[in-house]
Amino acid sequence: MSITEKVGAGTADFADQRLGSNKWLGKNLKKVFPDHWSFMLGEIALYSFMVVLITGVFLTLFYKPSLVEVVYEGSYVPLKGVMMTEAYASTLDISFEVRGGLLIRQMHHWSALIFVAAISVHLFRVFFTGAFRKPRELNWVIGVGLLVLALGAGFSGYSLPDDLLSGTGLQIARGIAQSIPIIGTWAAFLLFDGEFPGVDFMSRLYMVHILLIPGLIIGLVTVHLMMVWYQKHTQFPGQGRTNSNVVGYPLLPVYMAKAGGFFFIVFGIITMLSGLVNINPVWIFGPYTPDQVTAGTQPDWYIGWLDGALRVMPNWETVAFGFTLSWNILIPAVIVPGLIFTAMALYPFLESWVSGDKREHHLLDRPRNAPVRTGIGVMSIVFYGLLWIGGGNDLMATTFNLSINAITWFLRITLFLLPPLAFIITKRICLALQRKDRDKLLHGYESGRILRLPHGEFIEVHQPLNNKEKAILMAKLDSEQEPLALPAKTDANGVKNKGYRVESLRARLSHFYFADTIAPPTREEIEAGQAHVAHEAELEAPLHEYEEEAYVQVPFHGGVLHREGAPMTNAEALEDSRRTD
Amino acid sequence: MKALAAHRRHPIMGLVLLLLALGVVGGVYGVATTAPSSADTALVGDQTQIEEGRRLYLEGCSSCHGLNAEGGSAGPTLIGVGAAAVHFQVATGRMPLAAPGAQAPVKDAIYTSEETLQMAAYIASLAPGPAIPTAEQIDYTDADIAEGGVLFRINCAQCHQAAGQGGALTQGKYAPSLMSATPQEIYEAMLTGPQNMPIFADTTLPTPDKQAIIAYVVDLQQAPSPGGLSLGRLGPVVEGLFLWTAVFAALIGAAVWIGMRAR
Numbered sequence: 001m002s003i004t005e006k007v008g009a010g011t012a013d014f015a016d017q018r019l020g021s022n023k024w025l026g027k028n029l030k031k032v033f034p035d036h037w038s039f040m041l042g043e044i045a046l047y048s049f050m051v052v053l054i055t056g057v058f059l060t061l062f063y064k065p066s067l068v069e070v071v072y073e074g075s076y077v078p079l080k081g082v083m084m085t086e087a088y089a090s091t092l093d094i095s096f097e098v099r100g101g102l103l104i105r106q107m108h109h110w111s112a113l114i115f116v117a118a119i120s121v122h123l124f125r126v127f128f129t130g131a132f133r134k135p136r137e138l139n140w141v142i143g144v145g146l147l148v149l150a151l152g153a154g155f156s157g158y159s160l161p162d163d164l165l166s167g168t169g170l171q172i173a174r175g176i177a178q179s180i181p182i183i184g185t186w187a188a189f190l191l192f193d194g195e196f197p198g199v200d201f202m203s204r205l206y207m208v209h210i211l212l213i214p215g216l217i218i219g220l221v222t223v224h225l226m227m228v229w230y231q232k233h234t235q236f237p238g239q240g241r242t243n244s245n246v247v248g249y250p251l252l253p254v255y256m257a258k259a260g261g262f263f264f265i266v267f268g269i270i271t272m273l274s275g276l277v278n279i280n281p282v283w284i285f286g287p288y289t290p291d292q293v294t295a296g297t298q299p300d301w302y303i304g305w306l307d308g309a310l311r312v313m314p315n316w317e318t319v320a321f322g323f324t325l326s327w328n329i330l331i332p333a334v335i336v337p338g339l340i341f342t343a344m345a346l347y348p349f350l351e352s353w354v355s356g357d358k359r360e361h362h363l364l365d366r367p368r369n370a371p372v373r374t375g376i377g378v379m380s381i382v383f384y385g386l387l388w389i390g391g392g393n394d395l396m397a398t399t400f401n402l403s404i405n406a407i408t409w410f411l412r413i414t415l416f417l418l419p420p421l422a423f424i425i426t427k428r429i430c431l432a433l434q435r436k437d438r439d440k441l442l443h444g445y446e447s448g449r450i451l452r453l454p455h456g457e458f459i460e461v462h463q464p465l466n467n468k469e470k471a472i473l474m475a476k477l478d479s480e481q482e483p484l485a486l487p488a489k490t491d492a493n494g495v496k497n498k499g500y501r502v503e504s505l506r507a508r509l510s511h512f513y514f515a516d517t518i519a520p521p522t523r524e525e526i527e528a529g530q531a532h533v534a535h536e537a538e539l540e541a542p543l544h545e546y547e548e549e550a551y552v553q554v555p556f557h558g559g560v561l562h563r564e565g566a567p568m569t570n571a572e573a574l575e576d577s578r579r580t581d
Numbered sequence: 582m583k584a585l586a587a588h589r590r591h592p593i594m595g596l597v598l599l600l601l602a603l604g605v606v607g608g609v610y611g612v613a614t615t616a617p618s619s620a621d622t623a624l625v626g627d628q629t630q631i632e633e634g635r636r637l638y639l640e641g642c643s644s645c646h647g648l649n650a651e652g653g654s655a656g657p658t659l660i661g662v663g664a665a666a667v668h669f670q671v672a673t674g675r676m677p678l679a680a681p682g683a684q685a686p687v688k689d690a691i692y693t694s695e696e697t698l699q700m701a702a703y704i705a706s707l708a709p710g711p712a713i714p715t716a717e718q719i720d721y722t723d724a725d726i727a728e729g730g731v732l733f734r735i736n737c738a739q740c741h742q743a744a745g746q747g748g749a750l751t752q753g754k755y756a757p758s759l760m761s762a763t764p765q766e767i768y769e770a771m772l773t774g775p776q777n778m779p780i781f782a783d784t785t786l787p788t789p790d791k792q793a794i795i796a797y798v799v800d801l802q803q804a805p806s807p808g809g810l811s812l813g814r815l816g817p818v819v820e821g822l823f824l825w826t827a828v829f830a831a832l833i834g835a836a837v838w839i840g841m842r843a844r
Contacts, residue, residue: 037833037840044832078726078800095807102808113824114832121829164734164743165816258839265835273828278808279820284801285743286734294738295748295756301821392818394749403683403753 034235034248045118047266055108065206084287087162106274130365137348156209167288179329237475308390371430434518442529484510634703663710664701669769683753721796729797744814
């Protein structure tokens with residue numbers, strides 16, 4: 001036994017005699033995870049969140065969540081002698097006085113941005129591959145909850161430095177709270193401890209940012225991962241992969257090495273980025289005072305779409321019984337995001353209701369095989385992207401020499417026009433890809449070789465699929481979904497069907513989802529197709545025989561033909577002549 | 582004297598005396614109210630400069646601003662805009678306009694600085710207006726940068742952005758970036774309110790305040806970025822763009838690399 005083995009065995013023994021851990025570890029360290037790069041997107045979120053936590057702890061050592069006014073006496077000359085809050089002054093101190101403070105602050109901010117972005121791309125992967133289907137619906141709901149919490153964590157952090165940007169953001173947040181009918185004013189008072197900007201407000205926000213939201217995130221992330229562990233990871237269809245197995249590498253040593261290595265890569269990228277690229281130069285924006293605002297005031301990227309919704313909304317207000325209903329804020333900032341997040345959380349249940357599919361799914365869908373779902377996803381991304389443009393409309397205007405009014409009107413129209421168009425185009429592309437898959441299953445590849453048969457007929461020679469690709473394409477046969485039939489208005493005895501309305505809605509939705517899919521060929525058809533391919537290969541065989549004869553190489557600039565048994569091939573001869581040159 | 586005495590009782594003399602009195606009063610008032618712009622009077626004095634400026638004006642500007650600078654449908658009147666406005670617009674290449682649009686963009690200046698001064702002298706000769714600031718007026722070396730920063734955020738940042746990178750206004754108009762503006766241009770802009778900018782006259786923003794603002798803008802132009810690449814100092818939008826392009830390319834690239842099957 002080597003020393004490593006001895007130490008390892010000793011440690012495991014020590015733990016096992018006290019905790020009885022060997023049995024559990026022996027089983028779980030061999031747990032298999034499937035391998036695909038897109039399964040690591042969630043890991044980016046996890047690792048960047050760890051960086052946020054570590055750097056955040058460092059920042060709490062120096063940050064003061066206080067709105068008490070002080071005179072700045074630090075080393076940043078352009079602010080020397082300026083009145084500001086302690087919150088802002090301590091942020092400046094972290095940036096300019098604390099050793100390594102600016103690096104840590106920038107790491108905290110960059111990794112927070114990466115955290116939300118990684119959640120988003122992870123969500124895309126889960127959505128487009130249908131990984132949210134039974135039995136993973138609840139984990140999807142937790143994921144949506146984590147996304148909302150991440151937005152809250154980001155926005156509260158953006159507001160803490162009390163610079164001009166964060167103050168302006170808070171003022172908008174207050175406006176949004178006030179726009180809620182009936183309780184708005186009181187909600188705003190509750191949040192801000194009285195009139196804006198309040199006195200105790202910063203310490204409350206600080207508590208939300210460093211205790212409440214991170215606590216909830218850590219809790220939910222734990223449940224999220226435990227559920228992945230328990231339900232096992234989904235996998236893409238492929239050779240040997242079924243709905244009841246997991247093909248991949250064991251946790252120890254392969255996956256642990258990969259995941260551990262990836263953590264260090266993410267950490268390294270964040271650190272390098274924060275050392276090289278400045279983020280949120282609070283010293284430029286200056287301290288917040290309610291009478292000041294700067295052009296180009298924008299939230300961080302993940303709030304940008306909400307800001308965009310506010311910016312493109314027409315200025316509608318209703319005055320009723322002496323109360324003002326601010327539709328201009330209520331719709332874009334409360335109703336629209338409320339509907340979007342609710343729809344997002346409920347989507348797995350909606351889809352399973354529409355499809356009537358109660359089976360467990362451990363094999364992922366290829367996005368093309370769920371055209372309506374893929375279409376909805378692309379449609380949402382287009383909608384989000386347009387609102388994003390709205391959030392940066394002033395920068396769009398100055399960068400591309402456009403009128404900001406023209407951009408606003410462009411968005412007001414395209415927000416209703418482009419997403420449906422994106423849906424239709426995506427669905428068409430998916431269906432076209434399905435047809436292509438069907439053809440491939442039936443006839444194999446088009447080789448591009450035209451063969452003239454002895455009786456004069458021309459055929460294009462097809463080549464059979466390899467087993468790997470065939471397995472991927474065959475997966476559609478099992479995941480095929482038929483639209484539900486329309487319900488009968490009355491049953492056989494003429495009794496009225498009470499649930500008719502709901503059932504017919506469901507049937508129509510199901511039709512919308514599944515009626516257009518290209519039916520895959522049956523197994524018999526595939527076999528017949530493969531026989532056909534084999535027949536074509538047979539027809540081509542004499543050609544190959546000819547090719548495989550002695551005259552294989554074409555002469556190079558008058559070089560010698562290679563014959564079987566000759567000392568050198570043409571390639572060798574060529575190489576030889578080059579060497580002598 | 583005899584001739585004067587002879588015509589003393591002429592009926593037209595009453596009118597002449599009245600005009601003379603009005604001229605004196607108006608002249609004294611005019612000189613008194615534009616007393617600080619001493620450079621103005623110096624320019625007015627140089628007749629050949631004015632003549633040359635008038636020639637250049639008729640050639641390059643009069644098609645829009647009118648033969649007597651009275652203005653028209655294509656351009657505003659220039660009577661009373663002062664030498665500072667002419668110098669600002671022409672020296673930054675904004676005038677003459679290349680094409681009508683929401684706003685005159687900055688271009689390479691068409692006229693030499695001498696020609697610019699000649700045109701400024703001509704316009705200044707039409708009516709009193711803000712003069713080109715003297716070197717003394719734009720000397721910001723003693724100004725307080727921090728004070729300038731406060732004034733900048735109160736008066737300028739809402740259009741020119743906190744870092745002076747410029748911002749959008751309505752209907753395609755914009756507040757330009759201040760990153761290439763010279764102290765003289767900044768002073769002249771505050772004094773004359775070009776394009777869509779309001780006028781910050783000496784009564785609202787005295788010279789020391791203007792100097793402080795200039796000092797702050799110059800500091801913004803020259804100051805290094807302590808945290809690394811500044812990404813244009815345009816705020817979170819550019820940071821987000823950088824994140825979704827460069828940073829995510831690196832992160833997803835790493836994920837693909839790790840996810841690859843070992844060969």
